[in-house]
Amino acid sequence: MDERSIIQSAQAGNDEAFRQLFEENKNGIFSLAFRYTKNAEDAEDIVQETFIKAYNSLQKFHTQDQTRFSSWLYRISINSSIDHLRKHKKMKEKHSISQDVQNIASNNENLNPVYINRLIEVREKIDLILNQLSFKQRMIFTLRHYQHFSTQEIAEYMNCSQGSVKKQLFRAVSAIKKDFKSFFSEKNYEMQ
């Protein structure tokens, strides 16, 4: 069965078809939400919110249009992610940074402890900087830098102009550059 038939079936009230749409799109939405919130539980909540909203608005999705279902879902998930973070202003429990680094260390035995410590500090710094960005800037940076969407795609997803996306992206990266400059001078790090 092609995607269009599955969507039409879900629109007709077939919950199994809707489950199929969930199975096909869950990973992409989760990945974006996790990159944005840096927290697996928050990301799961966002996936749930996205699919519940999608279910409620399913009749508004027109299979005849050129819009892909995944793009439509992304649009919903971007709004859900921003809303979610706005509601839980301070992130509940951050994804365990040291656990991530330990995973990297166990996969690369040659890494020296000084480098690992530095990685932990850099990660913490990145989280701190991202937390200081506006919700929108943070989302644009996540979509461009981590999810590799073009500024044109981001503009479509976020319903704004490409020029505005470029401006926000510039501001986000500039903030990161500025904060890292002071971080490195404080820590006396040599940039490689």
Place this chain on the structure above:
Amino acid sequence: MKCSKFNEQIILYLYGELSEKENSELESHLRKCSKCSKDLEYTKKIFRLLKDAEIEETPEANWEKCWKGINVCISKIPTRSKNYFFFPRWALVSATVILVLFLGIFIGRFWISSGHESFHQETASREFIQQTLKEHFEELKPILVEYSNDSLQEKSSTSIMMDKKTAQNLIIQNILLKRIISETDPTAAQLLEDVDMVLREIANQKSEDKERPALIKEAIDKRDILFKMEILRKI
């Protein structure tokens, strides 16, 4: 040209977002401006740092728990608000055309026509309805026969999904005909009422509900739907 214009472009350059013309403008500026060249090098280093510090793998989500949460919420949505009877655009258009046609016939019959003309139109209208009814029965027959079949095997979810779609498409036609003939042919209207109930059962069945096909078969047999359809088709 001012460096401030290129500060923004350096970032877009690294993301590969500049046009060919913008690329060459920036590269020519970078050859002349040491400040912007340094900025480019620094931005590259920051990007490398972000890449090094990137969380390599997204953790595995608890998908069962996640779906359960979604399922609980969507099952709370009242059945009536769900669009069980989804009609594709072509079906709506053809249904509207049929409705307008029938309305035209009835308006003509009650308000415009009189005498012999009225008699001819009434006969023509009746024949047209009979013909449409017969065609409707022809379309209903395969799905009803399948469910009424004694040797009914356990159906696959794909087959159930197709049946649901067929039933959903037939429901609108059935409703329209039922309304049109309700005054002139109560016997056929009652039959269409029974058919409506069966079609709704098929359209709303769930593949995990293994007993549903047997109940649908019982409903078809108990009401002699196929037999009555055959009689009305031959009249």
